[in-house]
Amino acid sequence: MRAAVRWLVAVVGSALAFAGVAVPWAVLAEGGDDPWDVIGPVAGVVAAGVLAALGWWASQAGGAGTRRVRQYARGGGRIRQTGGSQGAGARVPGGAVREDVRQKARSEGAGDIDQVGGDRV
Secondary structure, X not given: OOHHHHHXXXXXXXXXXXXXXXXXXXXXXXXXXXXXXXXXXXXXXXXXXXXXXXXXXXXXXXXXXXXXXXXXXXXXXXXXXXXXXXXXXXXXXXXXOEEEEEEEEEEOXXXXXXXXXXXXX
């Protein structure tokens, strides 16, 4: 799913959560004695929780052209990590516009760590 659709789902889901709490509470309250100054904030907290969860989910959809790279390495010798492409043809025209690169390396002992977040030419 595209990022915009995910955000739309998050907002609509939050509104439905508000309505799902507030409307039955207002209808089922005997004589309508529960004031909206109590119902509204409680339903708002539920809707905020739903929006937080769905907003996190929506934010995980990288936009069009986003390349996501995760690398983890551990060793006692030389560690070499390249987040993008490697070699003479590293930059491909029309390739990914954005890159989301996360690298983590740990050397045990006297090892070397060589990290490049983008392309290595």
